[in-house]
Amino acid sequence: MVQPFLSHLGYYIWHAVFELVARTNPITPPTAFENAVFDTPLRSSSASQRGIEQTHDEVDQRILEELTGRVYYDVGGFYERYFERKSWTKNARDIYEGSRAQYIEGRWSGWPEPSIQGPFFEWFMKFQHTVLSGLRRRYYTSANKVLRGSEADRKLDIFLTFADAALPDGEHDWSNVFVIGEHKQNPDEDRSAKTLVQLAGYAREVFGSQPERRFVPGFTICGSVMRLWVFDRSGPYNSEKFDIHKEPERFVKVLAGYAVMSDAELGLNTFIKRDGNGKYIVTRDVRIFLEDKPIASTKAIVCRGTTCYRGRRPGSTDWEYVVKFAWPSDKRQREGELLKLAKEKGVTGIAVWFNHEQITIVGDLDTISHLRRAMKFGSPRRPSKKAFWVESGSSVAHLIGLGIVAGSATTSSSGQKRKRDERLDGGSRLKRSKSDDTHASATNVRKEDQLVAIGAPSIQETVVDSLADCRNEWQRNTVDSIQEAGADSLTDCDSETYGNRVHYCLVTSPAGRPLHDYQSVRELLEALRDAIRGHRSLLEDGKILHRDISENNIIITELPAEEAPKGRLIDFDLAKELDTMPSGARHRTGTMQFMAIEVLEGKGHTYRHDLESFFFVFVWMCIRYGYESTGGQNPSKQTRPNTNILRGWYSGTYTEIATTKQGHVEFSPKFENLKPLARELRSALFPIRDGDISTGTFLDHDIMYDGMIKAFNRAIESLEGEQANAQLRKDRESQASDR
Numbered sequence: 001m002v003q004p005f006l007s008h009l010g011y012y013i014w015h016a017v018f019e020l021v022a023r024t025n026p027i028t029p030p031t032a033f034e035n036a037v038f039d040t041p042l043r044s045s046s047a048s049q050r051g052i053e054q055t056h057d058e059v060d061q062r063i064l065e066e067l068t069g070r071v072y073y074d075v076g077g078f079y080e081r082y083f084e085r086k087s088w089t090k091n092a093r094d095i096y097e098g099s100r101a102q103y104i105e106g107r108w109s110g111w112p113e114p115s116i117q118g119p120f121f122e123w124f125m126k127f128q129h130t131v132l133s134g135l136r137r138r139y140y141t142s143a144n145k146v147l148r149g150s151e152a153d154r155k156l157d158i159f160l161t162f163a164d165a166a167l168p169d170g171e172h173d174w175s176n177v178f179v180i181g182e183h184k185q186n187p188d189e190d191r192s193a194k195t196l197v198q199l200a201g202y203a204r205e206v207f208g209s210q211p212e213r214r215f216v217p218g219f220t221i222c223g224s225v226m227r228l229w230v231f232d233r234s235g236p237y238n239s240e241k242f243d244i245h246k247e248p249e250r251f252v253k254v255l256a257g258y259a260v261m262s263d264a265e266l267g268l269n270t271f272i273k274r275d276g277n278g279k280y281i282v283t284r285d286v287r288i289f290l291e292d293k294p295i296a297s298t299k300a301i302v303c304r305g306t307t308c309y310r311g312r313r314p315g316s317t318d319w320e321y322v323v324k325f326a327w328p329s330d331k332r333q334r335e336g337e338l339l340k341l342a343k344e345k346g347v348t349g350i351a352v353w354f355n356h357e358q359i360t361i362v363g364d365l366d367t368i369s370h371l372r373r374a375m376k377f378g379s380p381r382r383p384s385k386k387a388f389w390v391e392s393g394s395s396v397a398h399l400i401g402l403g404i405v406a407g408s409a410t411t412s413s414s415g416q417k418r419k420r421d422e423r424l425d426g427g428s429r430l431k432r433s434k435s436d437d438t439h440a441s442a443t444n445v446r447k448e449d450q451l452v453a454i455g456a457p458s459i460q461e462t463v464v465d466s467l468a469d470c471r472n473e474w475q476r477n478t479v480d481s482i483q484e485a486g487a488d489s490l491t492d493c494d495s496e497t498y499g500n501r502v503h504y505c506l507v508t509s510p511a512g513r514p515l516h517d518y519q520s521v522r523e524l525l526e527a528l529r530d531a532i533r534g535h536r537s538l539l540e541d542g543k544i545l546h547r548d549i550s551e552n553n554i555i556i557t558e559l560p561a562e563e564a565p566k567g568r569l570i571d572f573d574l575a576k577e578l579d580t581m582p583s584g585a586r587h588r589t590g591t592m593q594f595m596a597i598e599v600l601e602g603k604g605h606t607y608r609h610d611l612e613s614f615f616f617v618f619v620w621m622c623i624r625y626g627y628e629s630t631g632g633q634n635p636s637k638q639t640r641p642n643t644n645i646l647r648g649w650y651s652g653t654y655t656e657i658a659t660t661k662q663g664h665v666e667f668s669p670k671f672e673n674l675k676p677l678a679r680e681l682r683s684a685l686f687p688i689r690d691g692d693i694s695t696g697t698f699l700d701h702d703i704m705y706d707g708m709i710k711a712f713n714r715a716i717e718s719l720e721g722e723q724a725n726a727q728l729r730k731d732r733e734s735q736a737s738d739r
Contacts (some may be wrong), residue, residue, distance in 0.1 A: 059152050059201065059204070060201060063197055063200045063201060063204060063301070064196075064197055066300065066301060066302050067200060067235055067236065067301070070234065070235030070236070070302055070380055070498065070499075071237070071380055072235070072236070072238070072377050072381065072498070073191070073238055073378075073381050074240045074241075074378065075237045075238060075239060075375050075376065075377055075378075076240075076376030076377075077375040078228060078230075078237070078238065078239035078240070078375055079239055079240075079254075080374070081373070081374050081375050082230075082257070082265075083253055083257045086257070086265075088257065088260045088261070089253075089257075091260060092252070092253040092257050092260065093249075093253065095131065095252060095253075095256040096248075096253055096256070098131065099130075099131040099248075099252050100248075102127065102130060102131065103248050106245060107245045108127070108244065110127075111224070111245070115183075115185055115223055115224070116185050117143060117157075117183065117185070120185075121141045121143065121157075121158075124139070124141070124158065125139075128255075131252065131255075131256075132256060132259060135163070135256070135260060136162065136163055136259070136260075137161065137162055137163060137178060137258070137259045137260075138160070138161070138162075138259065139158055139159065139255070139259075140158070140159055140160075140161060140172060141156075141157060141159075142155055142157075142159070143156070143157045143183075145171065147171070147172050147173060147177070147205075148172065148174065149173045149174040149175055149205075149208075149209045150205050150209075151208070151299075152201070152205070154205055156180060156181075156202055156205075157181055157183045158180075158181030158183060159172070159177045159178075159179060159180055159181060160177070160178045160179035160181075160259065161176045161177055161178060162176060173209070174205045174206060174208070174209035174210070175209040175210055177202075177206050177209075177210075178217075178258070178266050179216075179217045179218060179219070179258045179266070180199060180202040180203060180206065180216060180218040180219075181218060181220070181221065182195060182198050182199045182218075182220045182221075183220075183221050183222075184220065184221070184222040184223070185222075185223065186222060186223060187222050187223030187225045188222070189222045190222040190225050195220055195222065196236075199218055199220060199229060199236075200236060200301060202218065203216045203218060203231035203236070204299060204300065207231075207300070207301060207305065208297070208299035210268075211294055211297035211305070211307035211325075212268070212269040212272060212325065213267050214232070214267045214268070214269055214361070214366065214371070215230055215231060215232035215233075215267035215371060216231045216267055217229065217266060217267065218230070219254070221244070224243050224244050225244075226241065226242055226243075226244050226251060226254070227240075230371075231301055232267075232368055232372075233301070233302065233303065233304070233327040233368065233501050234368045234498045234499050234500070235301065235302050235380075235498065236301070237372070237377065237498075264361050264362050269325070269361075270361055270362070271360070271361065271505065277289060277314070278290070278292065279292075281311075281323060281505065283354075283355045283357060283505065283507055284354070284355045286313065287313070287314055288311040288313065288321055288323060288507065289312050289313075289314065290309040290310070290311055290323055291309050291310045291311075291319065294307050294308055294309050295308050295309065295511075296552070304326045304327050304501075304573060305325070305327045306326040306573070307325045307326070308322055308323065308324045308325075309322070310322060310323075311323040311507065319511050320509050320510060321354065321507050321509050322507070322508050322509070322511050323505065323506075323507050324505065324506040324507075324508070325359075325503070325504075325505055326503075326504060326506070327368075327501040327502065327504075328501060328504070328573060329501055330501060330502050333576070333577070334356060334504060335356070335506055335571075335573050335575070336353065336355070336356020336357075336504070337356070338542075338544055338572050338575050338577070339356075339572055340356070341544070341577075342538060342541075342544060345541050345542045346541055347534075347537045347541045347542040348533075348534060348537045348541075348565065349530055349531065349533050349535075349537055349565040349568055349569060350534045350538055350568055350569045350570070350572075351508040351509075351568060351569070351570045351571075351572070352509050352510070353508055354507040354508055354509055355506075355507045356504060356505065356506040356507070357504065358502055358503065358504045359503040359504060359505055361503075365502070366503035368498070368500050368501045368502075372498070377498065380498070510557060510558065510568075511555075512555030512556055512557050512558055512568060512570075513555060513556040513558060514551075514555060514556070515528075515551050515552070515554045515567075515617075515621065516551065516621070516625060518556060521626075521674070521719060522716060523566065524621065525674075525677075525715055525719070526567065527554060527555075527556045527557075527566050527567025528567060528614065528617070528618055528712065529566075529567070529709055529713065529716070530565040530567040530568070531554045531565075531568060531614070532611070532614055532705065532709055532712070533709065534565060534567075534568055534569040535549070535607075535610060535611075535614070536701065536709075538569065538575075539578075539607050539701065540701060543578045543579065544572075544575050544576070544578065545576055545578055545605065545606075545607060545610065546569060546572065546574070546575050547574040547575060547576060547610065548571060548573065548574040548575075549569075549610050549613035550594045550613070550617065551594070551620060551621065552571070553570050553571040554567055554568070554569060554570070554617065555568050555570055593616065593620065594613045594616045594617055594620070595609075595613060595616075596608075596609035596610075596612040596613055596616075598695060606697040607701065608695075608696075608697040608698070609697075611684075611704055611705070611708060612685055614708070615681050615682070615685055615708075618677075618678070619678060621671070622667045622668060622671035622678070623667065623668065624668075625668060625670070625671075626668035626669065626671045673719075674715060676715070676718075677711055677712070677714075677715040680707075680711035680714070681711055684704055684707030684708050685704065
């Protein structure tokens, strides 16, 4: 029987470590300690819901959290910015002139009253056939049929795609959706949170299926009231509403405009080119072809939108590069700049810089401030004043006011949608303790396997504001409707209002393999050890701190040279030069289950916290992987334990996380013999000083780095000895059988 991990690691270590979160005063650190790089506390995003965990309730809850304080209504100049003075404006006006026969006595002919779903869709499609026929894109409805490519099984009321995009069976795919639309019978639902979350859910699906998308246009039609939307990487914003009967020309020009817009105007990434050999980019005058599917991407709206592809030169079959697209804050130092600096300083054991550049679209630098130019933004809309709470000790996943009800997955799909709508419009509320306010937003993060190479994003990108802001928002807000936070003092487009991001491309090498694709225990340990060596070189030679150590930010190097690192550190989006001040960026990301406890607590970040994250990665691998193979599959495909157990590592309150690790953490059979290594790593990271567990950071880096690296070396040597003894026994058995 596999013994609980804590019986070997020591119950008191975990208990004391997690007790740190609740303490006001830290345990006495070493007398010599290093200054910290200070972080911005955490707030989660919808990127944390992936794969089988993506119930509508969970995703909708996370979307609403993600968008809180980032939604802008009635943006001045929206219609003029997107639909006036375009190369196709005259064409759209001509289409309107041709539609006037359908407009009789101040109303569109045949408009259903009330505009319930079935009759409305029938009217809309007939209107399109009469007015918008012959265009290269057309509108469809899939209100009763799930689109392909959706992990959350979403249906879509109205969407724009290629006129001939339907699959042979009449189905459509999210990868071909250009514009999203939501229909509601009641005009009063125009500003409801339910409508916002449903449209945002569609936008999230488009970003997930089209990770290269720069932004996603959309619209809502509630009764006869229409509102136009754009979802970009800083959040959603919309136009002033208008009545399609009172402004028929605007209605037709909008529908026609979307159908004839250029790819760039619809938010596609035209920096990526295509020819007969596939898609490619040109950087440093070198053409690099991209694989069809990304090796990593982030499924969320307000985030960096990180997407990574493997790349190769023309004529080569060697996928030697990783090409990364992302939207970091304009206040952060570019990842490419840090990697280039590290290369110049001779840092080893990390991703190798090839080039980075800011992306241009139709001759203009692609930034959020440029996309939002020539418009006027007021204050972001926040949920109304009615409060919702959560029981003390509950995780964010049980916020009834956000539509999360345990066991709802057993209801029918139509029942789920109806109940979810009811809850979003003001469900029951539970009492909430202040002590849980920060815990809820900082810990409820999900996890799934993901193929990751150099520059790949963390599994979950967590959007960050201050904890005080998060706490105040939770206490004062509900989701009944979106109302203004204060008087709207409209100002010209100001990137400080919404947080500006820049679109950039980074090319690095080598590609490597994700950590979970190890071929042997020795290979895994060597990769972890060499990644720690790379972290040390980054700190000591490059004077750079990584700050986001996770399973997905370490790769195994393919066929390394004799002295080359067998594992490398990747993804420097959160890295920071040690002599720089805090960036001032409003958002940041991190991988919750691997974060050091003091970082979760909101304290400064030192190299020791990164080393603690390496420790959590090691333990995570020993728990999650290494179970008996089925059918001779490689270790990354082996049968694993129920991942709901591991979910406790990154969801719930701190108390729940500690309880989970104390009661359920077990090493898999393949890693059973690595428990001595776990104890050595624990001793290096949590030394006992004066009867207390120390979590301070030594000025002398060698103390902890040497302790961890030597521990890995001893474990590797022990494996070699075990393998030699096993081979000797096998040889003896073979000789005995020959006799």
